[in-house]
Amino acid sequence: MHGPDPHQPFPLAGYDRLCFLKNVIQSPQIEVGEYTYYDDFETVANFEKHVRYRFEFTGDTLRIGKFCMIASGVEFIMNGANHLSEAVSAYPFAVFGHGWEHAMAGKNYPTKGDTVIGHDVWIGYRALILPGVTIGNGSIVAAGAVVTRDVPPYSLVGGNPARLIRPRFAPELIALLQALQWWHWPAERITRHVQELTDPPSETALQALLQKYGHAPEDTP
Structure with missing residues (x-):
């Protein structure tokens, strides 16, 4: 045997609240690598509900790598939550029409691009990930953290806003892990x-x- 079947939605026999996430996702705006699991106290169907403000017109994607560990209650905020924070008013007039539908003519709501979670990332209970953030390979996000900026590979972050608590390993070890x-x-x-x-x-x-094995191909979640 060579590990669990990555195409099996529920890898633990008789337990349907932990899933290999790739096999249960339906939204084209969410991409997940093999063996990444999501554990939920109620139902794994909650995951997509926790990817908030996910609108097709924003064109952004949540990309999650392989072998990630995502706890119950983790929330991802997508770019559909953004408003015109540097305009006279941040109010989304165009959404409501009735004479306001042209309020955004020639303008766009701000976007921070895709949200990218690397490989082997552990995201703790009720962490919150904001739009456009990249969390590097091997990182750990503490429970309840609010991640507002990029997280370097193999870092431990926590707090609101999330700050670096410490690197997980020495720089030379991180470089080797990134190469491996x-x-x-x-x-x-x-x-x-x-x-x-x-x-x-x-x-x-x-x-x-x-x-023995050389460097892996270019790393893309």
Whole structure:
């Protein structure tokens, strides 16, 4: 056996409140990598409900990488929540029509682009992720954090607004992990090295894996 079936919506037998998220998402504005799981206290159908202000006209996407861990109550705010904060009024007149429908002629609501969650990212209970944020590979977002800006790879962040608590590892180890990109390995290779993946990283071990397998292709969630 080489790990759980990534195409199985509910990988834990008899338990339907944890899912491999890719297999239950329906919105074309949400992209999820294999093995990323979502755990919900009620129903996994809540995930899409927690991707707020998701409107097709904004054209933005929530992109989540592989092997991520997303706790119950995590919320993502998309660009549909934005208003004209630098105009005389932030009120969305055009939405209501009746003579106001042309209020946005020649203008656009502000957008911060896609929200991107890297690979192997753990997002804790009731964290809130704002539009256009990128959370780097291997990062941990503490429960209740409000993430308003990009998070560097392998960082631990928390608070409101979320701030860097500490890097998870030394810079040289982070560089090796970023080069290794184990999340792109085939399942068979992950199975062979699963104990090493649950050990604290060492420069010697990571260098040996890189020498054996080389660098992964360009990293895209």
